[in-house]
Amino acid sequence: MLFENVGVLKADGTYLPAQYVGIRDSHIVWLSDTPPVEDFGERIDGKDRLLIPGLYNAHTHVAMTLMRGYGEELPLQSWLFDRIFPFEDKLFAEAVYWGSLLGMAEMLSTGTVSFTDMYYFCEETAKAALECGIKANIGRGVSCFDESKRFSDLPAYAELKELIPTYHESGDGRVRIDVAPHAEYTTRPDILRDTAAMAGEYGLRMQIHVSETNKEHLECVGRHGMTPTALLEQTGVLDRPLTVAHGVWLTDTDMERLAKHGTTVAHCAKSNMKLGSGIAQAEKLIRKGVPVAIGTDSAASNNALDMLDEMRMAGLLAKGVSCDPAAFPAATLLQCGTRGGALSQGREDCGDVALGYRADLVMLDMTDIGFCPAHAPLSNLLYGAGSRAVCMTVVDGHILYQNGEFTTLDIERIRLETQRCTDQILRM
């Protein structure tokens, strides 16, 4: 595949006009302002088009598209206990499968090539990801409210033991399994220690919710005499490659701990705002040397899985709260939403338009009004047109979405099956 005469935005925000980008065997092997001599097969006209690195959604619960708009404008406790948990109690495997596909379709159509997921019925989400062609780090959520049970007694443990050989250790590494203790307040120190041990044993990455609300943060201090992040350090979780979701109420010392261990924080600005959880200090994290990636969180709290919208929001929020128009500049947002996300998933050869990198690419239509006039492609991308201008999404060199059509998904059926499963759950 060869993109001809296409504008390229690299992960660091550099704009290269009129490039030739050649793909072979899932990788970018030509990137130049001159055309290659060799034949790359399919030729794609890049006139009036912009090619950017595929977006990495660093934190979501993809099957929760089933709960999009269910439980709006409620306080967090009521949202969880009156709406989300009762709905989830009735979830079944097929619903998670269709809800996952719906979320993947939404992500592909808005330029996301990979996502980090935390949920259960993980096999359904893994199957859906394999079928549709998107990349995913799928974390089996681990929680435990029974004092008598250890990690190895939990269904999550048994499920992980099956998921690892079936999905993580087979195939081409497109779908990976993470170990995902849900949070400090839904587990215990021994569970955290044991999940970290399992991740170490199998070479898996980890995910966890940390300091999303002030209440949760302070209650941990009350319970353990230390912040959630300090507890993660003490239990060995920070020694694993880890993505911390939210991190709204992290202390300066917490940030320094995360920086020391190279832990990524997945910044989920929209979800935190919508649930009234608070405002994470994303730029301070970056200044302190903490890797920052961008996540949408679930469609139950967001209510979209649109990474360009999420990046715009992260930028506007940082500027608005600090009263500094230079806060969280567009180039940094792009870096966090692409290369930062790829690194948080352990995908070293992903997240940029560069020679030798995987061909995870998004093409946008610069004839969209939001790209006119052409003063600044990067800010037109983030603050002008946004995801409505996405016209192609490519994962590992395969076109999965093009001009409103999915190449691997039957979106009409996915919509109908998702609605059917949702209706069935509401009738239970």
Add this chain to the structure above:
Amino acid sequence: MLFENVGVLKADGTYLPAQYVGIRDSHIVWLSDTPPVEDFGERIDGKDRLLIPGLYNAHTHVAMTLMRGYGEELPLQSWLFDRIFPFEDKLFAEAVYWGSLLGMAEMLSTGTVSFTDMYYFCEETAKAALECGIKANIGRGVSCFDESKRFSDLPAYAELKELIPTYHESGDGRVRIDVAPHAEYTTRPDILRDTAAMAGEYGLRMQIHVSETNKEHLECVGRHGMTPTALLEQTGVLDRPLTVAHGVWLTDTDMERLAKHGTTVAHCAKSNMKLGSGIAQAEKLIRKGVPVAIGTDSAASNNALDMLDEMRMAGLLAKGVSCDPAAFPAATLLQCGTRGGALSQGREDCGDVALGYRADLVMLDMTDIGFCPAHAPLSNLLYGAGSRAVCMTVVDGHILYQNGEFTTLDIERIRLETQRCTDQILRM
């Protein structure tokens, strides 16, 4: 025209499934869950479609699409003095015409049926609005930095004298002329008094920027011993029907003054965030009885003219800053973005889907992924799909935008002419 079997969201957020909406002579004359007996001409299938009141953009400078992305991430003073003002110094009538059309196309394609504008070369914007079919309250900006000049000596005065008979007092009232002193810091008390007198004499509405930045607000107190709002009261401006843009730094007493006079505040959340001006207390204004409408401000600071995105942002910002997920609920956002905007323009029979109201309507495609599943059409509209699902925009019963096509505009030419004018200005 008859919409058949269409879901309707009224301005107050009420959802009515499977309605029949009949239009005759620019007005809605049938709204019922049963079809009318009489023939309404063209029939529009409303299956899987949502009909909402047209959106009212209560504050913008539409021709500033010419400066979209020009001067990003600069502090306000540098943004104005190093980028915007030098660019504007080179503006010419034709550029304003094309830039206005570009902005109108962007608004129509994202569901906006009317806008309140403040700029100069107003005749160009008025001509563009008449040609394209959109509604507009076009305010001639008035500023004065020459102590020897009175209002009647200014070009704005002469221009208003021509605009009023040509545009305001002729035609069907779709395009109206407002008197728009730019701000306290760009005028003087005598200018404010004289503009209010002119508005009174001709029965015109007024617009003004108020307390957008803290600096501007405090400098007014230093200069006049009172806030900008108090000065507007003293100079008679609050006695006119008035839209105040921004109002970020209004005091409680200012809010009470505005409530007493029925002055609308145009809340421009995204622009205020992007320029780092601060965060307006929109919900407090509503609680105090101040009419609130929603504006995008210009594409130079936003960088989009997308009202659904603006309303989403206003909602998320209110929730995020207050840590209250119930803050600025979706139904209130819809009311502010539709009926609230219409009333701020003095259009009493606009801004709702209701019998006897003008047929200013937007239809959205509920097969968009963001509308799936169908738990809550209103939050799916604002927080799920947003403007990408807009498939039809109707003004006074005329379809101006449908499925990506404009009926009155040549978008390809508008894009090229806008770029040509922009390039010309940058070369000067």
